[in-house]
Amino acid sequence: MRSWQEDPVLTVEHLTMRFGGLVAIDDVSFSVGRHDITALIGPNGAGKTTVFNCITGFYKPTEGMMTLAVPGGTRFYLERLTDHDINAEARVARTFQNIRLFPGMTVLENLMVAQHNVLARASGFTIGAILGLGQFARAEKEAVDLARYWLDRVGLLARADDAAGDLPYGDQRRLEIARAMCTRPVLLCLDEPAAGLNARESDGLNELLYAIREKEQIAIFLIEHDMSVVMRISDHIIVLDYGKKISDGTPEEVRNDPSVIAAYLGVPDEELPPEAAPEVRP
Amino acid sequence: MAEPGTSFGQGLKSALTDSLLAGIIAFALFSLVLGLRTVDNVTGLTLRPRPMLLLVAVGIVFFGRLLLNLFVWQAEHPLTTPFAKLFRRDPFDKRDVVVLGATALLAVAGFILAALLDAPAYELIGVAVLVFIGLGLLRRAVVHMFPNLPWGRIFVVGGILFALFFPLTTFGLEKAFHLGLPLRYWFDLAILVLTYVMLGWGLNIVVGLAGLLDLGYVAFYAVGAYTFALLATHFGLGFWLCLPIAGFAAALWGVILGFPVLRLRGDYLAIVTLAFGEIVRIILLNWTEVTNGPNGISSIPKPTFFGLPFAPFAGGTTFSQFFGIKYDPLQGIIFLYYVILALAFLTNLVTLRLRRLPIGRAWEAMREDEIACRSLGINTTITKLTAFATGAMFGGLAGSFFATRQGFISPESFTFIESAIILAIVVLGGMGSQLGVAIAAVVMVGGFEALRHTEGLQSFFGAGFDPALYRMLLFGIAMVGIMVWRPRGIIASRSPSIVLDKTRAVAPELVEQGRA
Numbered sequence: 001m002r003s004w005q006e007d008p009v010l011t012v013e014h015l016t017m018r019f020g021g022l023v024a025i026d027d028v029s030f031s032v033g034r035h036d037i038t039a040l041i042g043p044n045g046a047g048k049t050t051v052f053n054c055i056t057g058f059y060k061p062t063e064g065m066m067t068l069a070v071p072g073g074t075r076f077y078l079e080r081l082t083d084h085d086i087n088a089e090a091r092v093a094r095t096f097q098n099i100r101l102f103p104g105m106t107v108l109e110n111l112m113v114a115q116h117n118v119l120a121r122a123s124g125f126t127i128g129a130i131l132g133l134g135q136f137a138r139a140e141k142e143a144v145d146l147a148r149y150w151l152d153r154v155g156l157l158a159r160a161d162d163a164a165g166d167l168p169y170g171d172q173r174r175l176e177i178a179r180a181m182c183t184r185p186v187l188l189c190l191d192e193p194a195a196g197l198n199a200r201e202s203d204g205l206n207e208l209l210y211a212i213r214e215k216e217q218i219a220i221f222l223i224e225h226d227m228s229v230v231m232r233i234s235d236h237i238i239v240l241d242y243g244k245k246i247s248d249g250t251p252e253e254v255r256n257d258p259s260v261i262a263a264y265l266g267v268p269d270e271e272l273p274p275e276a277a278p279e280v281r282p
Numbered sequence: 283m284a285e286p287g288t289s290f291g292q293g294l295k296s297a298l299t300d301s302l303l304a305g306i307i308a309f310a311l312f313s314l315v316l317g318l319r320t321v322d323n324v325t326g327l328t329l330r331p332r333p334m335l336l337l338v339a340v341g342i343v344f345f346g347r348l349l350l351n352l353f354v355w356q357a358e359h360p361l362t363t364p365f366a367k368l369f370r371r372d373p374f375d376k377r378d379v380v381v382l383g384a385t386a387l388l389a390v391a392g393f394i395l396a397a398l399l400d401a402p403a404y405e406l407i408g409v410a411v412l413v414f415i416g417l418g419l420l421r422r423a424v425v426h427m428f429p430n431l432p433w434g435r436i437f438v439v440g441g442i443l444f445a446l447f448f449p450l451t452t453f454g455l456e457k458a459f460h461l462g463l464p465l466r467y468w469f470d471l472a473i474l475v476l477t478y479v480m481l482g483w484g485l486n487i488v489v490g491l492a493g494l495l496d497l498g499y500v501a502f503y504a505v506g507a508y509t510f511a512l513l514a515t516h517f518g519l520g521f522w523l524c525l526p527i528a529g530f531a532a533a534l535w536g537v538i539l540g541f542p543v544l545r546l547r548g549d550y551l552a553i554v555t556l557a558f559g560e561i562v563r564i565i566l567l568n569w570t571e572v573t574n575g576p577n578g579i580s581s582i583p584k585p586t587f588f589g590l591p592f593a594p595f596a597g598g599t600t601f602s603q604f605f606g607i608k609y610d611p612l613q614g615i616i617f618l619y620y621v622i623l624a625l626a627f628l629t630n631l632v633t634l635r636l637r638r639l640p641i642g643r644a645w646e647a648m649r650e651d652e653i654a655c656r657s658l659g660i661n662t663t664i665t666k667l668t669a670f671a672t673g674a675m676f677g678g679l680a681g682s683f684f685a686t687r688q689g690f691i692s693p694e695s696f697t698f699i700e701s702a703i704i705l706a707i708v709v710l711g712g713m714g715s716q717l718g719v720a721i722a723a724v725v726m727v728g729g730f731e732a733l734r735h736t737e738g739l740q741s742f743f744g745a746g747f748d749p750a751l752y753r754m755l756l757f758g759i760a761m762v763g764i765m766v767w768r769p770r771g772i773i774a775s776r777s778p779s780i781v782l783d784k785t786r787a788v789a790p791e792l793v794e795q796g797r798a
Contacts, residue, residue, distance in 0.1 A: 057656075087656075100657075104792045116643070136639075144780070144782070160783060161782055
């Protein structure tokens with residue numbers, strides 16, 4: 001038994017996603033360990049983001065089952081939940097490949113929106129707070145404290161009252177992670193978190209991810225293009241190519257897997273297995 | 283606009299070319315619009331050329347642009363800078379003082395000359411120029427002496443005080459200056475303006491905060507008005523009891539409209555809401571058994587002051603009898619003024635409070651990015667429906683006030699142009715800005731009204747000139763002007779709903795507009 005199979009936070013079984021005739025994901029199964037940083041890699045168009053969108057509910061998978069086990073023992077079947085319930089109930093948070101902040105709102109407001117459900121309950125679904133019933137003020141203070149904590153962690157405390165759209169690119173990436181963390185997730189899904197970061201920012205990101213795993217005990221599942229980043233920070237790597245899983249294991253195993261090398265670097269024609277050889281038309 | 287030349291000759295040349303080009307374009311545009319007029323006579327429709335008018339129009343464009351080119355756009359020291367400096371803080375230099383002084387002297391000379399020649403129109407111009415310069419200097423002096431006063435707050439507090447004491451000030455001004463219009467006129471105008479302020483604030487929730495472009499807002503106004511009118515005329519219920527019912531009914535219709543349009547965005551949403559507005563109006567027009575169709579509903583009761591009606595005599599005690607004062611029809615109108623003022627304040631306070639609550643932040647977040655909202659566990663379906671319902675509720679409250687004020691409603695009052703005016707108020711004011719919407723409502727509704735009382739202009743344009751006929755033209759020019767100089771509305775920057783350390787306004791370019 002591998003570590004991620006003993007205590008998986010997320011188990012994906014036979015996930016298939018078809019868009020019309022196009023099979024974007026073809027019968028993919030894997031599990032994400034509770035104490036791991038798990039990476040999903042693969043060449044362009046391999047279906048990585050589609051897997052993410054299925055897990056976070058933005059697509060309804062054609063087939064398959066995705067089970068999320070939260071620490072209390074409850075299990076959520078993600079394919080049955082709507083996208084907002086996947087965050088609100090099952091507590092899966094995500095970031096996006098092209099950053100999706102609320103650019104016209106301040107950094108602090110972005111983090112307050114992330115705590116909407118907690119605050120909405122405390123505000124008595126608005127009516128209570130309009131009538132001035134208590135507990136909302138306390139809940140809001142706690143929400144600000146959590147936001148302050150995460151701003152401090154990502155180093156944006158000084159810019160809390162600036163518009164999110166005014167931040168430089170690297171800060172926006174970190175803010176998006178902080179915003180996702182403010183939803184108090186059990187699984188954090190990051191879609192290419194290091195894209196567009198320079199070497200120093202990328203190192204800072206790695207440290208942040210380690211810290212999230214160690215200190216917050218939150219499973220991280222990420223898509224990444226940059227192999228050097230992936231090999232360094234991941235405990236477990238899943239490789240997709242053309243919608244199929246071609247490898248699954250520790251970084252060391254994946255690095256030496258011939259099919260991964262073939263997918264990334266290509267193979268000479270004579271090495272192709274017979275069934276994959278180009279079809280010869282008569 | 284041509285590049286400034288290095289020498290005077292080059293500058294003149296480029297200015298001339300540019301102005302000539304503008305003149306040619308003006309000729310092409312105006313040749314058919316102004317240059318020809320169709321005349322209906324016995325032989326049929328004939329064309330009558332109007333070369334002089336065309337020449338004057340093209341001449342104005344050509345020389346106007348030439349002067350602008352030479353003295354403003356290409357000049358080393360543009361002639362307009364001294365005047366612009368009246369509204370800035372940087373110090374005057376000698377040149378500015380000379381230009382301003384010369385202008386003031388010219389204005390005084392013109393005024394004296396006009397007074398001698400008995401030409402009141404030119405007197406007016408002289409006074410206007412002097413007042414402009416005087417006010418500008420006064421503004422600079424005040425800003426210079428108190429540089430750190432919170433002007434925005436002073437403006438808001440001043441506006442609220444003015445609104446609260448409006449009947450008193452109007453009464454005083456009328457007694458002092460005899461403005462020539464009955465007091466009742468001023469109150470009616472103020473009530474009209476406040477109704478639009480309230481409608482603008484209500485629509486601002488849907489368009490400005492939630493970013494849902496709604497072209498059928500008048501439907502909720504109509505629902506509120508008819509709910510009250512029907513309840514009052516059929517069941518004899520009073521205004522104060524019907525007000526919440528009307529608000530609730532309008533909110534319900536907001537939700538009913540909201541459901542089918544949940545998946546629509548931007549232009550598509552605008553089209554469907556526009557259709558919804560028309561559907562409501564046409565139903566009101568044709569469902570004769572209930573709504574009395576185009577004949578409308580009349581004799582809608584007025585609101586009472588805690589059960590005391592405003593009337594010379596009634597079954598029970600009237601307002602004037604109870605307080606032992608003489609009956610005056612103005613009492614009822616002043617009361618109506620305070621009712622709509624209270625309703626408008628209610629709208630504003632609720633909106634301001636909602637902005638600081640999770641639901642208001644969710645609305646704004648939805649305007650910014652709906653997908654990100656869903657990834658953060660926000661149910662966008664409920665969020666959209668609450669935005670529609672809240673906006674519609676205030677529309678309904680305003681509608682039932684409209685019904686009680688008019689005493690008569692018919693589908694005529696709820697046409698598309700009403701929706702367009704309310705939306706224009708929100709867009710001109712700056713989406714999401716409460717103050718901007720209030721200013722825009724005052725300027726638009728009050729400005730249209732002011733056009734009726736510009737007798738002075740007739741001495742310029744001849745006795746037959748009626749400025750009220752040009753309201754749509756002026757409205758269009760104002761729209762173009764706002765879109766050129768302030769594309770995001772009068773007050774475009776967004777103030778944060780929660781602050782950790784220090785408030786910093788969000789630059790308008792970053793804020794998403796009604797597209798979601």
